[in-house]
Amino acid sequence: MSAAIPQDGGRAGTLALTAAGVVVFAFAPMILRAAVGGTAPYWIDVLNTVGLYTMLALSLNVILGHAGMFHMGHAAFFAVGAYTTAILNLTFGWSIISTMPAAALAAGLLAAVVAWPIIHLRGDYLLIVTIGIVEIVRIALTNDVFGLTGGPNGLVGIARPKIFGFPVVRPQHFFYFIWTMVALSVLLFHWLENSRFGRALKFIKEDTLAAENIGVNTTGHKLMAFVVGAAWAGVAGTIFASRMRTISPESFNFSESVLLFTIVILGGKGNQKGVILGSFLVMGLPELFRSFQDKRLLVFGAALVVMMIFRPEGLLPSRASRFRLPAPWKERYGGGSPPAGRPGADGGGTGGHDAAGGNLAAGVNDAGGGNLAPGGDDAGGGAA
Amino acid sequence: MKKFLFGCLVLAALAATGPAGPAGAQGPIKIGVMAPVTGDWASEGQDMVRVVEILAAEVNAAGGVNGVPVVVEVADDSGTPKTAALAAQKLLTSQVVAVVGTYGSSVTEASQDIYDEGGVVQVATGSTKISLSGKGLPRFFRTCPRDDEQGRVLANNVKELGYKRAALVHDNTSYAKGLADEARAIFKEVGVEEVYFDAINPQDRDFTVSLTKIKAANPDVIVFTGYYPQAGLMLRQKRDLGFDVPMIGGDATNNTALIENAGREAAAGYLFVSPPALADMKTESADRLMLTYQEKYDAQPGSVWAVLAGDAFLVLVEAVRAVGPDSDKMAEWLKTGLNNYQGLSGTISFDEHGDRIGEVYRLYKVSDEGEFVMQ
Amino acid sequence: MLDFDFFLQQLSNGLTRGSIYALIALGYTMVYGVMKLINFAHGELFTLGAYFGYALLVTRGIGASLGPPLAIGVTMIMVVGLTALAGHLLERVAYRPLRHSDRLAAVVSALGASIFLQNAIMLKWGAQYRAYGADLLPNVVFHIGGFNLPLVRVLVFVMAVAVMACLHLFIHRTRLGLAVRAAAIDQGAAKLMGIDVRRVIAVVFIIGPALGGLAGLLVGLYYGQINFNMGQLYGLKAFTAAIIGGIGNITGAMVGGMLLGLLEALGEGYVSSSWKDALTFVVLIMILVVRPTGLLPERVAEKL
Structure with a gap:
């Protein structure tokens, strides 16, 4: 899962942009210091x-965006990861980094167990069941299940991570730690999306019946997507626990789950860039709006509605087809309908909005925003 | 139209960021207030901010601190640990010397390390969880008492009032569970039998099921350690069930809205322990605050916690006045130099852990007229 | 100790809660049936109803000036009207522009609207819990053996059942109701049959919120206490109820609501109140595992 990702010829520009983005990000703390003191x-x-x-959100994107399962309970797996790390660290003295695989395993295992009976449920029924799971997990944690979770107080005094002996303490340390993990996630899920497994998922999402008919194990693939997404959320839980040092139910x-769901849909489900942009907006805007004081969430809610009306398929919708297909196939299905359905009035001429989106992100972070919303690069592709 | 709207949004976002303002060393003294201005505990947080802003205006009107004006910097923590961590970071980078807040214990907990590492004095105002102090954080203080003290006062009052069979009800929040556990332990010591112990869900409105179950356990008192909205509903539903047993609660029920919620008739006779209400503080500064608040907001602060935020602000101002805006010196001075300072809620001193010294709890009873009467 | 009276008590507790859940669930299910949209802002419309009632009865004080029975009647009509209007506006602003988009886009728009409304309510009426005042409704309690039944509780139940009966008649006995049913089965075909689907959508977005608003008012009257974020929990529970019943099915919403109320009351009564919500969700999951589209599913399979 290194950087050796097959790229279309036309995407060399994107590659350069990505490289520039990486450089900008590497120096982001310094740039920020220069910019905002x-x-x-x-x-x-x-x-x-x-x-x-x-x-x-990237890990949820596998489940929601790629496999097309309406999953609104991702916080449950995040929680299991965080608690696994906290318990192993506090009770058994494991180092934070060594708890990471355990957190992934625990979250993935829980996902496998709970998803098994419900994986066949249709859209909205799955949605409420996943909400149910996150509530059950939260209630279990609050009721101090197995006497391990500390009840409503949660767990306190979790260690900070040490990477090759270097303690991660300050915000800028965490910045590199977290964003390296983000980069890793991007690579991992990009690879996954373009793997045989990812293509099978896409097929299942587009047409479950057809996929089943040609012998794709739809249940197995969906389950796998669920487990992979959940396990990665567990890893994020490790980071959360060690950054906050205290966790409680x-x-x-x-509402955490709802937030994640919103990020993926707002950004453009299935599209990694979109999901990243979505995170910037959903997590960043409430911070930007701090000076509105008690009105900040009001403004945020309105902003969500407005953004959705402007970009009903997400800010950066996923492309209809990214695979190199045999020519005749391409002729028939090539630029055809994106999974989101009718592109509506929003298909063309959206450059202006995109630029605006870029500006918004730029507000969060002068350095990062620009490269995350690379203008109309993706927007045009949605509706051919 | 769409573009126009989007443009407005962008402008709003940019306007919101504002200039990053260089933090000069000679500027005004900045004191942060971290409070839940939005979210579930918004009413507490908004009151905290109002009280501190009124007091800051008073201080500034009197010439500031050693001639330097005080500026209050508010950061919303939404009552959640995650947002609190960011709010704390935000205040740190705004160059505050000290921070007032916050309300919830787990929220305070999430911010403690950040303030400690940032070298800022933190005075919590509603965070009563025992373990918050005694962590070896030299700059942490609180103007509110701890759960164990309240648990002791609560349990002893139950004993002294002659009750023998207690039903303990909490709401599974960190605060209420902690208090219930404390009371439970003391009940064992003093020989009050515990006939029921369970939580209600504070987001529910219907507690008749729990009440029916409690009734079946036949207690002679209900001890409720949760908050006033639920206490009010329980009192009312208890009366509707014809379940005539006294109820006693903790300081989170010290809110006049309790009477409105329960109705006078059902609330009459309800007992609770709490630091004195603003009207019973009988200090000059408290009376003044009552007047100003009434004038400005046509109401009284809903609870005692906002007043304790005011106290936190006042002791910080005193500390700056005594040793200047240096957080280490301030922390040292608060522990050793501050002796029986006349705050809003009475005299304030801190022990070596930053906990407030002295007995602050009083027993209150709701009169037939629906007033909180100090016993 | 836990005898038959206790069981009766929990039964009545459950039915009261269930009535409220059912009323709210109807709003979810009607909107879903026609638009395939989970209206996440529905819980906030419910809250809005409670606050409209508060504004009329307490702030305007019409409870004191008109006398309780008349005041409550007037308030009920006004609240139903006002929440219907709010629901209609919500549809125009937040959902209509997204009617031809991905359904998930509308879900996020609904979530945004929900955050907006919740905070708007907080800013307008304050973050404190608000009380309706305890003396609006007569405090009459029937004692039947060891079992207590407050009159208000009976009224809430009767009210909810009456409203649901009317709705049932409307859906099954009127032309407009027929149009709603047709649009729920297949919007395209309904359009071809000359049904004005836009009008149908407008209708469900008036009836649904109106019922939610009424539920809000009943909560205010019965429990006496409202706050700005109460719609979250009630919304989630009612949505659960709608799903249990089979979302899109109106009878299902009523059945699901009552069932959920009973489930909660019995779970709390016989197991533990700390675990009751978890228990509810476990039962929900079990129901869906056995019947993947709820107890009374929609007639036609949803197009994915």
């Missing part, structure tokens, strides 16, 4: 939160 640590911490939610409630 003393408040830089705060903005770095905002970026850290954005990064953490990007990780979570209220951090993993239903």
Whole structure:
């Protein structure tokens, strides 16, 4: 899962942009310090939160965007990861990094167990069941299940991670740690999307019946997507636990799940860039709106509605077809309908909005915003 | 149209960020207030901010601190640990010397390390969880008492009032569970039998099921450690069930809205322990605050916690006045130099852990007229 | 100790809660039936209804000036009208522009609208819990053996059942109701049959919120206490109820609501109140595992 990703010829520009983005990000703390002076640590911490939610949203994207399962209970797996790390670290003295695989395993295992009976449920029924799961997990944590979770108080005093002996303490340390993990997530899920497994998922999402008929194991693939997404959310839980140093059930409630769901749909489900942009907006805007004081969430809610009306398929919709297909196939299905359905009035001429989106992100972070919303690059592709 | 709207949104976003303002060393003294201005505990947070802003205006009208004006910097923590971590970071980078807040214990917990590492004095106002102090954080203080003290006062009052069979009800929040556990332990010591112990869900409105179950356990008192909205509903539903047993609660029920919610008739006779209400503080500064608040907002602060935020602000101002805006010196001075300072809620001193010294709890009873009467 | 009286008590507790859940669930299910949209802002419309009632009865004080029975009647009509209007506006602003888009886009728009409304209510009426005042409704309690039944509780139940009966008649006995049913089965075909689907959508977005608003008012009157974010929990529970019944099915919403109320009351009564919500969801999951589209599913399969 290194950077050796097959790219279309036309995407060399994107590659350059990505490289530029990586460079900008590498120096983001310094740039921020130069730009905003003393408040830089705060903005770095905002970026850290954005990064953490990007990780979570990318992992949800596998389930919601790629496999097309309406999953609104992702916070449950995030919670299991965080609690696994906390318990192993506090009770058994494991180092944070060594708890990471365990957190992934625990979250993945829970996902496998709970998803098994419900994986066949249709859209909205799955949605409420996943909400149910996140509530059950939260209630179990609150009731101090097995005497391990500390009840409503949660767990306190979790260690900070050490990477090759280097302690990760300050916001800028976490910045590199978290965003490296984000980059890793991007690579991992990009690879997954373009793997045989990812293509099968896409097929299942487009037409479950057809996929089944040609012998794709739809249940198995969906389950796998669920488990992979959940496990990665568990990893994010490890980072969350060690960054906050204290976790309690209220951090993993239903509204957390809703937030993640919103990020993926707002950004453009299935599209990694969109999901990253979504994280910037959903996690960043409430911070930007701080000066509105008690009106900040009001403004945020309105902004969500407005953004959705402008870009009903998400800010950066996923492309209809990204695979190199045999020519005759391409002729028949090539630019055809994106999964989201009718592109409506929004298909063309959206450059202006995109630029605006870029500006918004730029507000969060002068450095990162620009490269995350690379203009009309993706927008045009949606509706051919 | 769409573009226009989007443009407005972008402008709003940019306007909201504002200039990053260089933090000069010679500027005004900045004191942060971290409070839940939005979210479930918004009413508490908004009151905290109002009280501190009124007091800050008073301080500034009197010439500031050693001639330097005080500026209050508000950061919303939404009552959640995650947002609190960001709010704390935000205040740190705004160059505050000290922070007032916040309300919930788990929210405070999430911000403690950040303030500690940032070298800022934090004075919590409603966070009563025991373990918050004694962590070896030299700059942490609180103006509210701890759960164990309240648990002791609560349990002892139950004993002294002659009750023998207690039903303990909490709401599974960190605060209420902690208090219930404390009371439970003391009940064992003093010989009050515990006949029921369970939680209600604070988001529910219907507690008749729990009440029916409690009734079946036949207690002679219900001890409820949760918050006033639920206490009010329980009192009312208890009366509707014809379940005539006294109820006693903790300081989170010290809110006049309790009477409105329960109705006078059902609330009459309800007992609770709490730091004194604003009207019973009988200090000069408290009386003044009552007047100003009434004038400005046509109401009284809903609870005692906002008043304790005011106290936190006042002791911080005193500390700056005594040793200047240096957080280490301020922390040291608060522990050693501050002796029986006359705050809003009475005299304030801190012990070596930053906990407030002295007995602050009083027993209150709701009169037939629906007033809180200090016993 | 846990005898038959206790069981009766929980039964009545459950039915009261269930009535409220059912009324709210109807709003979810009607909107879903026609638009295939989970209206996440529905819980906030419910809250809005409670606050409209508060504004009329307490702030305007019509409870004191008109006398309780008349005041409550007037308030009920006004609240139903006002929430219907709010629901209609919500549809125009947040959902109509998205009618031809991906359904999930409308879900996020609904979530945004829900955040907006919740905070708008907080800013307008304050973050404190608000009380209706305890003296609006007569405090009459029937004692039947060891079992207590407050009159208000009977009224809430009767009210809810009456409203649901009317709705049932409307859906099954009127032309407009027929149009609603047709649009729920297949919007395209309904359009071809000359049904004005836009009008149908407008209708469900008036009836649904109106019922939600009424439920809000009943909560205010019965429990006496409202706050700005109460719609979250009630919304979630009612949505659960709608799903249990089979979303899109109107009878299903009523059955699901009552069932959920009973489930909660019995779970709380016989197991533990700390675990009751978890228990409810476990039962929900079990129901869906056995019957993947709820107890009374929609007639036609949803197009994915």
